[in-house]
Amino acid sequence: MVVLRGRSEMARTKQSVVVGVDGSESSAQAARWATAEATRLAVPVHLVVVNDDPAREGFAKQAVRDIAERCHRERPDLTITDEVAVGHPAEELVHRSESAQLVVVGSRGHGVFRDVLLGAISTSVAAHARSPVVVVRGDAAASGPVVVGVDNSPGSHVAVHYAFDAANRRHTGLIAVQALPDAFFTVGTYPLPDRQEIQNRADLHLAEQLSGWCADYPDVTVRREVANQHPVATLCEAAWQAQLLVVGHRGRGGFAGLLLGSVANGVLHHAPCPVAVIRTRGG
Template identity: 85%
Template sequence: MTSAKQSVVVGVDGSESSAQAALWAAAEAARLGVPAHLVVVNDDPAREGFAKQAVRDVIERCHRERPGAAITDEVATGHPAEELVRRSDGAQLLVVGSRGHGVFRDALLGAISISVAAHARCPVVVVRGDAAASGPVVVGIDNSEANRIAVHYAFGAANRRHTGLIAVQALPDAYFTAGTYPVPDRQEIQNRAELHLSEQLSGWCADYPDVTVRREVANEHPVPTLCEAARRAQLLVVGHRGRGGFAGLLLGSVANGVLHHAPCPVAVVRNPG
């Protein structure tokens, strides 16, 4: 097996979606100064010829469209999600497409991408929608300590791209609650959310002075809020699991919504601890 240590690992399966993921990964690897490591996971010996041809085709396309990119490759055997997650131990980043087709139609289709995002031990990018060449990086802010890791990743991604950052803080559920519960002081909730947003960003703003930050406090559900903010973005960054306005992120409906409906690549960043 080719070593994936300190590389950007990308799962490919012969589909156009995975080819786009490989092109995105090659560009990101160049920004990080590491190789892109292409992995085809083959779970059927009869498909070995197809698997080898699939990875050759993607490498040729990457060299054609990303000239100068450092690329290694591997054809592995096993379950696609399990093998990609295993390789996340030594990777800087793991990249997958949002869906697959053809002989490997299940390899990176929906549930597999989400499974990889849920269990990988490094940041995961699911490449979906149009990977814009310009535009900001968007990050979702919540009240969890682990979210700081995602915010740090978002600042780094914006800095590598020489672009700005949009930080979105969703209001807590109490903002929308009606009925028998006491009516919340909405202005107080808004003020607290804005204060928390400033606190979450202050240290990173000092560390990344070249990244211009726009702050947004949203009073809508996190999924449409983030997707709307990311409409012209290069990348949308979310934490592996959040609280508050982004409750259940990744493992619940909010994560599924973001991963299925975002108009750009989505980075899911987990707390190493």
């Protein structure tokens, strides 16, 4: 049944994990990741295929039903609903993000709806959604850490909070990564300190940014990394064997001038694990 937008839809998806699916194995993987996360959050999952072609309605219904059944077999105690909606995939998922706790999408699509959840759609959802967005790519390690990019921007602060919470839910450690050059190299009239002093200052600054969250999440073990290379390369390298990589929607400081089209966009295309993009309120 095609469900139109309205109050009933908003009530059903409010505070749920909304998953965009398209019948591909990538979207099925995203749905499985989402059901595991929803179990940790103790919220329901709502699977949605966004169909813009009436001729494919039958395929759309079967695709979402098949994925829903697979997820239910794995998580029989979780509330899982499914729907075929009409509209543009990215626009509809962004609309759903206004009432969802989290939106989850795959990184590519190869099913009946191969034009629905390709990388461009996933990136567009991550760029415009009002809720956190997780793009599921690679294989999430069963017991690895959570990795977060830190740069002292408002977006980074929100991402760090999300990352601590995610690590706490998983009973795992956190790797906090700060790229060094933009944050700590400045041109001035005084000679630059030696490399070790810069490293020490950067590590101290990173520790200061994390101290409050460490106090709030005493069970999360934190490892700090300060790197003198591009943020995308630094984050992707740190994320090998990670369960999740978390970045802010926008950044400055260590990620100066780099918006979703660079750092967040870069890790969305190159990270070896699922990526969470976190937007600040009003951002």
